[in-house]
Amino acid sequence: MNALKTLNPYFWKHKLMLFWGLLFIVASNFFNIYKVQFIGKSVDEISKNLLGGINKTVLINVAIIIVSSILTGFFTFMMRQTIIVSSRRIEYELKNKIYNQYQSLSFSEYKKTTIGDLMNRLSEDVVAVRMYLGPGVMYVFNLAILVIITAVYMLKTNASMMLWTLIPLPILSFAIYKISSIINRKSKIVQKSQSAISTFVQDSFSGIRVIKFFAKENYIEKNYGQKVADYQKKALDLASVEAYFYTIILFVIGLLNVAILYIGGEKYIAGELKVGAIVDFFMYINILIWPFSMVGWVTSVNQRAEASMQRINEFLDKKSEIQNHNLDNYAIKGEIEFRNVSYTYPNTGIKAINNLSFVVKAGESLAIMGKTGSGKTTIALLLCRLIDPSEGQILVDGKNLKDHNLGLYREAIGYIPQESFLFSDTIANNIGFASEQPDLEKIISYAKKADVHKNIIHFKDQYNTMVGERGVMLSGGQKQRICIARAFIKEPKILLFDDALSALDTETEENILQNISSELSKKTSIIISHRLSSTKYADKILNLNEVQKN
Ligand SMILES: Nc1ncnc2c1ncn2[C@@H]1O[C@H](COP(=O)(O)OP(=O)(O)OP(=O)(O)O)[C@@H](O)[C@H]1O
Numbered sequence: 001m002n003a004l005k006t007l008n009p010y011f012w013k014h015k016l017m018l019f020w021g022l023l024f025i026v027a028s029n030f031f032n033i034y035k036v037q038f039i040g041k042s043v044d045e046i047s048k049n050l051l052g053g054i055n056k057t058v059l060i061n062v063a064i065i066i067v068s069s070i071l072t073g074f075f076t077f078m079m080r081q082t083i084i085v086s087s088r089r090i091e092y093e094l095k096n097k098i099y100n101q102y103q104s105l106s107f108s109e110y111k112k113t114t115i116g117d118l119m120n121r122l123s124e125d126v127v128a129v130r131m132y133l134g135p136g137v138m139y140v141f142n143l144a145i146l147v148i149i150t151a152v153y154m155l156k157t158n159a160s161m162m163l164w165t166l167i168p169l170p171i172l173s174f175a176i177y178k179i180s181s182i183i184n185r186k187s188k189i190v191q192k193s194q195s196a197i198s199t200f201v202q203d204s205f206s207g208i209r210v211i212k213f214f215a216k217e218n219y220i221e222k223n224y225g226q227k228v229a230d231y232q233k234k235a236l237d238l239a240s241v242e243a244y245f246y247t248i249i250l251f252v253i254g255l256l257n258v259a260i261l262y263i264g265g266e267k268y269i270a271g272e273l274k275v276g277a278i279v280d281f282f283m284y285i286n287i288l289i290w291p292f293s294m295v296g297w298v299t300s301v302n303q304r305a306e307a308s309m310q311r312i313n314e315f316l317d318k319k320s321e322i323q324n325h326n327l328d329n330y331a332i333k334g335e336i337e338f339r340n341v342s343y344t345y346p347n348t349g350i351k352a353i354n355n356l357s358f359v360v361k362a363g364e365s366l367a368i369m370g371k372t373g374s375g376k377t378t379i380a381l382l383l384c385r386l387i388d389p390s391e392g393q394i395l396v397d398g399k400n401l402k403d404h405n406l407g408l409y410r411e412a413i414g415y416i417p418q419e420s421f422l423f424s425d426t427i428a429n430n431i432g433f434a435s436e437q438p439d440l441e442k443i444i445s446y447a448k449k450a451d452v453h454k455n456i457i458h459f460k461d462q463y464n465t466m467v468g469e470r471g472v473m474l475s476g477g478q479k480q481r482i483c484i485a486r487a488f489i490k491e492p493k494i495l496l497f498d499d500a501l502s503a504l505d506t507e508t509e510e511n512i513l514q515n516i517s518s519e520l521s522k523k524t525s526i527i528i529s530h531r532l533s534s535t536k537y538a539d540k541i542l543n544l545n546e547v548q549k550n
């Protein structure tokens with residue numbers, strides 16, 4: 001259980017609560033077992049005194065049994081309140097840690113893993129680990145304590161009966177462990193099949209327009225039917241194994257009851273045992289059977305947690321290639337130089353930038369042109385330091401970009417990506433994304449600069465209109481302009497348009513360029529485009545088709 005050792009500090013943090021939890025386990029088990037002897041005693045008392053009816057001893061026994069049962073219930077509740085609650089807290093801490101790691105990972109790391117895979121770390125894997133933290137720990141301790149307490153009482157009643165009843169129980173644990181492992185394996189297969197259905201459905205919902213254009217409804221429906229049939233087959237397969245779970249438990253209960261009746265009966269006839277003692281053994285077995293089964297289940301749960309924790313650890317151990325070593329506070333002027341920069345994408349080996357050099361002075365405007373695939377977006381990623389050059393260096397204000405305070409630098413850069421991305425939120429919040437508390441007046445003034453205000457006021461909820469899945473459908477150009485406003489509102493020193501005017505008609509493009517031309521003169525701006533019209537206000541033009549010979 002090596003991977004799970006990483007959880008020890010978390011256990012340690014919640015040691016007090018877990019310690020109380022263990023005490024509650026002892027208490028709840030003690031009262032649960034303690035009451036049993038009074039059941040046997042009452043049976044003996046009543047059978048001794050059949051005609052006398054219920055006497056005082058029996059009444060006292062009944063009272064003890066009731067109070068013990070209430071205490072058992074109370075301590076079981078407290079046990080769950082401490083142990084399960086701690087496991088939930090640790091889950092929360094772990095989830096936050098994983099989420100922070102997501103955010104700190106570098107751009108190229110995201111390219112290596114799929115979103116589904118990343119999501120699984122946060123959902124499935126953390127849940128598997130929590131099962132170890134909570135039920136896993138709880139049931140193991142519970143069983144250990146229960147067996148010790150019960151063994152003492154059984155031993156007091158009859159030693160050989162104790163052996164007869166205790167020996168089959170570990171075999172039950174083992175059988176349940178085997179079955180749980182098969183169930184786990186098959187559940188995974190069912191889950192996979194289920195997520196294949198969800199992905200398919202999601203895909204066909206988002207692509208519903210395309211499906212309708214191409215009149216492919218029947219094909220999609222047939223495909224869906226196949227996926228559901230596959231799921232059904234796997235789910236039935238799982239159900240057939242699950243059916244054994246309780247069957248085995250019930251079978252063992254039955255077997256043990258027969259054994260107690262037979263052995264106890266013989267001992268009773270031989271005069272070694274009272275009826276009450278036999279009744280006690282029936283009770284003990286019924287109390288023990290469940291925890292023994294659970295331990296089998298927990299063992300397989302813990303194995304799963306181990307595998308999940310290993311995946312989480314691997315993920316948490318990843319170090320982002322983009323590290324920030326500078327925490328100074330200073331002003332960035334905005335001079336940019338590419339000095340013999342090359343970049344090769346590590347996953348594909350494609351050399352997107354080859355020995356590129358250029359200089360943009362602070363306040364200057366550079367237009368970068370080039371045909372599709374010539375490395376324009378790669379330049380933008382390099383400039384935002386989402387990736388670092390494979391060779392050569394990028395200098396900002398004469399200093400290597402790697403030596404700048406990354407947070408400060410990113411604050412100073414306004415990036416409008418090629419593919420407009422908006423969050424499922426209101427338009428106002430999307431535009432004000434960069435500021436902590438965006439005020440509407442400011443948002444409106446920047447929306448005007450990005451030439452999108454006139455569209456927004458036509459929506460029913462204006463700036464409170466929701467965009468994204470359940471909101472309005474924005475046109476490509478509207479989205480682009482909202483992204484432009486979002487970058488403008490930061491008042492960045494460096495503006496970076498990655499083909500951000502491409503979805504706009506030339507008139508809108510001209511409007512925006514005019515609106516910002518006075519600002520552009522105060523900022524360093526890099527306008528990536530494949531349209532000559534966007535380069536009108538630029539001081540210099542860099543044509544990648546000429547300078548890049550790959
Ligand atoms: N994440 C990536 N992983 C691997 N290769 C990539 C990646 N992104 C881009 N490339 C490759 O790098 C080259 C340059 O891509 P880039 O996106 O920079 O081109 P672009 O000039 O922006 O093109 P477009 O005008 O179509 O936006 C292309 O050959 C592309 O296939």
Ligand SMILES: [Mg+2]
Pocket residue numbers: 376377378418498499
């Ligand atoms: Mg591009």
